[in-house]
Amino acid sequence: MNALALRAFENEWYQSANNPSELARSSTKPVVLARPQLSSPSVVHRSNWARPTIDRLSALAPLGDNWDQRGSAAVRADVLQFAWNILVQIMPYDGKPPVIVPLGNGGVQLEWSTSAAALEIEVSRPFEVSALLVTEPGGEETENELPTDTWDRLTETVREYFRQ
Amino acid sequence: MTSTRPADLPEFGAPPLTEVAIGVQFDVIPGLSTPHVGLIWQHFRKAFPLVEEQVPLQPVFETFGPNPMPPGMGLQFSITPETPRVFFVNEARTELLQVQKDRFLHNWRKIQQGDNYPRFERMLETFRAGFATFSNALSSEGLGPIIPNHCEVTYINQVVIPSGSNLSDLEGDLFGQLTGSLALEDLGRPEDLRFLLRYVMKDNEGRPVGRLIVSAEPARRADGQTIVQLTLTARGRPATPDERGIVDFLNKGRGSVVRAFAHLTGPKMHKLWERKQ
Numbered sequence: 083m084n085a086l087a088l089r090a091f092e093n094e095w096y097q098s099a100n101n102p103s104e105l106a107r108s109s110t111k112p113v114v115l116a117r118p119q120l121s122s123p124s125v126v127h128r129s130n131w132a133r134p135t136i137d138r139l140s141a142l143a144p145l146g147d148n149w150d151q152r153g154s155a156a157v158r159a160d161v162l163q164f165a166w167n168i169l170v171q172i173m174p175y176d177g178k179p180p181v182i183v184p185l186g187n188g189g190v191q192l193e194w195s196t197s198a199a200a201l202e203i204e205v206s207r208p209f210e211v212s213a214l215l216v217t218e219p220g221g222e223e224t225e226n227e228l229p230t231d232t233w234d235r236l237t238e239t240v241r242e243y244f245r246q
Numbered sequence: 247m248t249s250t251r252p253a254d255l256p257e258f259g260a261p262p263l264t265e266v267a268i269g270v271q272f273d274v275i276p277g278l279s280t281p282h283v284g285l286i287w288q289h290f291r292k293a294f295p296l297v298e299e300q301v302p303l304q305p306v307f308e309t310f311g312p313n314p315m316p317p318g319m320g321l322q323f324s325i326t327p328e329t330p331r332v333f334f335v336n337e338a339r340t341e342l343l344q345v346q347k348d349r350f351l352h353n354w355r356k357i358q359q360g361d362n363y364p365r366f367e368r369m370l371e372t373f374r375a376g377f378a379t380f381s382n383a384l385s386s387e388g389l390g391p392i393i394p395n396h397c398e399v400t401y402i403n404q405v406v407i408p409s410g411s412n413l414s415d416l417e418g419d420l421f422g423q424l425t426g427s428l429a430l431e432d433l434g435r436p437e438d439l440r441f442l443l444r445y446v447m448k449d450n451e452g453r454p455v456g457r458l459i460v461s462a463e464p465a466r467r468a469d470g471q472t473i474v475q476l477t478l479t480a481r482g483r484p485a486t487p488d489e490r491g492i493v494d495f496l497n498k499g500r501g502s503v504v505r506a507f508a509h510l511t512g513p514k515m516h517k518l519w520e521r522k523q
Contacts, residue, residue: 136321143323160274160348162323163305171313207273208307208395209483231453233311 130246131179135169138182145184155188164208165190172237178244199243201228203236215239249367249493255501256508259520262403262476263363268373268500269344269351270484270492271306271396275389278347283332286345286383290376294334294343302331302346306396308482310446310454343376350380351398366500374493397456397492398481399499401507404465404473405515413438413464416474419514421462438464443510447482447502456482456495458502460510476511478503 145157169180169192180192180203189206200216213228213236228235251257287297304322322328331346340361344351352373354364384390407416414435417425421439429435440463447456459479466472480499484491508521 139321139323156276158274158276159322159324160305163321164307166321166323167307167309171309171311207393208305231310233309233313237312 129173129175129177131169131173131177134179135166135182138179139166139190142182142184142190149184150186152186154184154186157184157190158188158207160208161189161205164211165192165203165205168192168203168205168211168233168236172233172240174241174245176245177240178246194240194244196243199239201236201239201244203230249370249497251365251367252501255504257522258516259522261363261507261519262405263356263401264404265353265355265400265402266363266366266369267351267353267398267400268366268369268496269349269398270377270394271349271398273393273395274348275384275392277389278329278384280329282384282387282389283329283345285387286380287332287334289379289383290334290343294336294341296333296335296337296339298333298335300331300333300344302328303349305348306398306481308396308457341372345380350377350392352376370493370496373496374489377489377492394484394487394492396481397484397495397499398479399496399503400477400479400481401503403476403478403507404467405476406471406473413472413474417462417464420474420476420511423512424510440464445502445506447480447498449485455485456480456499458499458506460506476507478506 139162142157143159143162147156148154149156165182178194180194183191183193185191185204185206187206189204189210192201192203192205194201198217201213203211203213205211211230213230215226215228217224217226228239230236287294329347331344331349334343334345336342338357338361340355340357341364342353342355344353352369354369355361356363381390381392384392405416405420407413414437417439418435425436425439428439441461443460445458445460446454447458449455457480459481460477462474462476464472465475480502482495482499484495508516
């Protein structure tokens with residue numbers, strides 16, 4: 083699935099922010115843009131989590147209505163894409179792959195856990211995201227909801243607790 | 247609810263616009279298939295009698311964090327054949343509606359000299375009427391509801407090099423007030439330039455909701471004319487997932503686009519484009 087995108091992802095971890103792909107896209111005749119040919123950076127980084135994560139998301143995509151014999155909704159393709167969008171932005175290249183489980187409402191939950199912390203990110207629909215971090219400072223379990231209007235805290239949390 | 251042009255918005259009598267697109271992305275509508283699109287077209291056929299099939303647009307999500315979304319990293323996880331994107335086009339081919347399983351868009355485009363931009367307010371009315379018809383058509387087929395998650399306003403300008411001039415001169419006139427310091431002591435001004443600017447759009451509480459993206463790059467039109475293409479796109483989440491939220495974002499995005507256009511381009515070009523305020 084989407085092998086070209088995966089190859090690009092694995093070989094060119096650091097990319098520019100030039101991602102102006104349009105939601106609407108021009109419908110007029112295309113123009114030929116005079117793009118200069120520049121050398122690519124020679125240093126590349128391989129991510130450890132991308133392949134198993136794409137495999138897992140791909141495995142969830144075929145789950146249709148009532149996939150669990152309990153009336154759960156089919157896993158939504160746009161939720162899988164949004165979850166991937168989150169992961170691409172919050173994961174360091176040496177991050178632990180998340181465990182990904184389908185939810186009854188068509189969403190998915192991304193989970194990480196270590197002896198020090200556990201993080202759950204629930205994606206119900208595009209932009210409908212909640213996140214819960216459980217830590218045990220001093221041996222006492224503490225739950226914190228993390229903000230999801232930006233990925234700042236999620237990025238910090240994954241970097242702090244869930245690297246390989 | 248008729249939209250009126252804000253009194254303080256910069257206005258140009260002859261802007262270099264070649265295309266404007268406004269629209270909405272919504273959660274994928276389960277069950278929407280190609281035959282449904284044909285049924286939906288029946289509701290638009292009188293005003294948009296021509297159809298074109300296009301490759302579907304991939305989802306776009308403006309999100310915010312310390313790391314930018316790497317380009318080309320979107321993946322597709324659908325296991326069913328993709329429902330195409332379909333253009334419903336008017337007889338003059340200057341206006342169209344775009345429909346796919348997670349989009350409804352309205353474009354105006356300049357096909358030939360003399361095609362005049364109908365102005366945003368009229369485009370918004372066409373969009374709103376079309377969106378209502380689209381929603382009702384879906385509902386009558388037992389599909390929906392539509393849950394909007396992103397809106398977009400895009401203005402595409404193509405500025406032609408005047409005869410006797412060159413790309414460097416044109417870009418100096420367009421962006422000289424911003425780029426004057428780019429001249430090097432030994433090499434002078436750049437031969438040409440391209441840029442991409444991203445600004446974060448925020449809601450009333452200061453939370454990020456979208457982006458204004460401005461790109462400029464030299465290009466060659468199909469007729470061989472060298473141009474500078476200046477594209478301004480405002481896109482992001484509506485405050486509420488309904489028609490009111492869509493319209494509010496489109497109005498806000500249009501304001502950001504027009505103000506940015508006026509700010510980023512130079513006075514010599516403004517005179518040429520008949521700036522009124």
